Amino acid sequence: MLKIKLIVFIVAIGFVFGSCTNDLKDVMALPGNKKSPSQVGDSVTLLFTDSAQLKIVLKANRMLIFTKNVIEPFTILPKGVFVTFFDNEEKISSTLKANYGIRYDLSKKMEAKYAVEVVNKKGEKLETEKLTWDEANKTIYTDAFIKITTADQVIMGKGLKSNQDFSKYEIKEVTGTIKLKNNEL
Secondary structure (H helix, E strand, O other): OHHHHHHHHHHHHHHHHHOOOOOHHHHHOOOOOOOOOOEEEEEEEEEEEEOOEEEEEEEEEEEEEEOOOOOOOEEEEOOOEEEEEEOOOOOEEEEEEEOEEEEEOOOOEEEEEEEEEEEEOOOOEEEEEEEEEEOOOOEEEEEEEEEEEOOOEEEEEEEEEEEOOOOOEEEEEEEEEEEOOOOOO
16 A cells, blocks of 8 residues: 555656646746837837937837847837938938838947938938948948939949938949939939
8 A cells, every 4th residue: 555655646746847847938938038129119209419409300100129138228110210310400411211220229320221211412312221320420331232313323332331411422332323314313
């Protein structure tokens, strides 16, 4: 009889310890165990000022802010982003739009991706698939293919560095230039 009780006890202990396993997928699905946004916003408009002067307006259809369980806090703009830059007289100096954006808080950089367009006050338009905006240095740059359309030409190339208002730019590798005749666009 003692042997039967001992066997039943061992089997019961085996069930208890055997049923106390955690599937890693189940554990990761618990709140707080994965990277989930700490804030979510729809139809968001952010104003950036310096000494009470408007410098930048950023608009996004959706904004996901991640601050927990990450090395560097970041913001994802998964449904597009539109940025308006202003000069010292608070006049529009350039605009930037993209289908997707991700902004890193500490490094003050935003990666704009997919159908990226920058237009300056002269009407010159930059088109690319990926562009980095460095807020701290007030520059934009890319290593991707670029196309710049001006009043009289289309310039294509690979890589670009510019000031953030896109008034002074340098193309790393020009691959083609097309001269336009009177409003050929």
